[in-house]
Amino acid sequence: MTIPIVDVVLPCLNEAGALPKVLGALPTGYRAIVVDNGSTDDSAHIAASLGATVVEQRIRGFGAAAHAGLLASSASVVAFCDCDGSLDLTELPRVVEPIARGDADLVLGRRRATPGSWSPPVRLANRVLAAYLRARAGVPVHDLGPMRAAGRDGLFSLALTDRRSGYPLEMLLSAHAAGWRLAEVDVSYLPRIGRSKVTGTVRGFLGAVHDMSHVLRAESR
Template sequence: MNGIIDVVLPCLNEAAALPGVLTALPAGYRAIVVDNGSTDGSPDVALAHGATVVHEKRRGYGAAVHTGLEHATADVVCFLDADGSLDPAELPALVAPLTRGEARLSVGARVPAARGVWPWHARAGNRVLAALLRRRGLPVSDIGPIRAARRTDLLELGVVDRAFGYPLEVLIRAGEAGWAVREVPVRYLPRAAGTKSKVSGSVKGTLRAIRDMAGVLR
């Protein structure tokens, strides 16, 4: 598993965060920024910092992420939020279980780096969903936005959700396919100034994400 690793970054108005995120990518990790309708110049910022930019007109986290996956060409693909809340330097730790043959899907378990980073409403919804997955035999504690797997494996899973239920469906389908799934602790950081989470930034955003994920569980 040598060579370039693609990193898909779904993006909606993350111009303030992109420079820090893109310059922090480890050597050998290639950024694919999927713009989901930004109005703040995010695509231009991404291009200026060496990223490949793809445009996805359909709004939705899953739509952006899956489009990035379809444009990736590397054997291994990572997924990372573009708002600065996750450190790109931790990506090799996620890839390591794949390299060692210990997992087909590696997911990050967020550990808040400071008080208030992860609002109560987002943590509560995440815990409920993770508990439901553990009942299905998946050893996870987080439905997080940072993960790694082989590109062909992910495409073959046939994930259909194109909203916030996408990461949950990836886990469910991986479990049904009998994949070995490994969790890796990752620091959850304050977002870059000028950015706001589309999910945990408000109770409304969290409820929308839970609605999408509940639809996947059904």
């Protein structure tokens, strides 16, 4: 069995329509770990049929799914990516390369939007949060990119505790506090396939804002 160069954690909730495109773009040597977070469609079966390692996480929450994928990983480098088709997995190597070269400890894909991929309110909220992090916390980022990569051992050393939508933000803030070298690389941002569970609903969007606010309050103490 070929040992993967990179494990790619893909939290998944009802993404049956997107999975063929997402997994079809996986680079050679990269292993997909699809974490089924309570899907009611055929996501888990489709992912398995396409060669992905499927992990079941019954506890709902992006962070719960992402961390379950991290626990299931074995490669020295672990990447995270949305499973909705909005990100092109063929671009993962450019995110992983600074890690492999030893030039960075955490790399985020800075999204470059294509038409119809990013609603103005959500894009503005992302920009405001990134500006706040640069100004108030000194975190050198312009986007809380969901495509990201880091060393597996380092990720465990961060001891992340958020199991909801604040997980990616906690990862970034904890890495910065630990003195990690952070970097951004440009990646394409495409219209997602299907409806978003976060920005596609008022409840989901407000929930994400609440979770991230909780992480910011905790880090400022």
